[in-house]
Amino acid sequence: MDALIEAFGSYSIGSVIVLVAAFIFLYKIYRKAAQAIVEQHDTKKAQDEKIQKILDQESKYPEWRRQSIGIQEKLTDRLDNIEQSQKSVIRRLEEIEAERKRQKCNELRDRLLQAYRYYTNPDANPRRAWSEMEASAFWDMFGDYEKNGGDGHMHTVVQPAMRALAVIPMEEQDKVIELMQSRR
Structure with missing residues (x-):
């Protein structure tokens, strides 16, 4: 103990307390500084990792671009194929x-010719007349024939002959009955 008194004997208790408080204060400052330095290091490390990930992704951009161009080319080829198929389907x-119109036109021409033969035949239709309803039905059918591309003899032979027939209005029931009775 003598050695302790000899080493520290000249110091008072107050000086020792101040010295201990100074050491404690310095230790706390050291801990806070060390903690701040570690946090700053961790933040910088995380930031560096993020930058490295971005750089790694950026280096893949040329590869991704090539893939994108390849996909675009495939899509363009498929769209071209779809367009060709669509044109084929439209054609x-x-x-x-056109075939349906041709067949409809032929069917209408046949029906119009049957009507023409019947109404212009003096044996079947001796009065050479028809009712207003028969005329209307014939001319509606004739209009459909024209809409489907019909032409030719129907306009030069049949149409003039049918226009020459007398039309009996439906209101004149007696004349319509006489017309129907005169036919065979």
């Missing part, structure tokens, strides 16, 4: 529509 639909 086929147009052919089908």
Whole structure:
């Protein structure tokens, strides 16, 4: 103990307390500084990792661009194929529509010719007349024939002959009955 008194004997208790308080204060400052430095280091490390990830992704951009161009080319090829298929389908639909119109025109021409033969035949229709309703039905059918592209003899032979027939109004029931009775 003598050695302790000899080493620290000249110091008072107050000086020792101040010295201990100074050491405690310095230790706390050291801990806070060390903690701040560690936090700053961790933040910088996380930031560096994020930057490295961004740089790694940026280096993949040329590869992604090539993939994107490849996908665009495939899509363009598929769209071209779809367009070609669509044109083929449209062409086929147009052919089908033309065939349907041709068949409808032939059917209407046949029905119009049957009506023409019946109404202009002096044996079947001696009065060479028809009712207003028969005329209306015939001319409606004739209009459909024209809409489907019908032409030719129907306009030069049948149409003039049918226009020459007398039309009996439906209100004149007695004349319509006489007309129907005169036919065979």
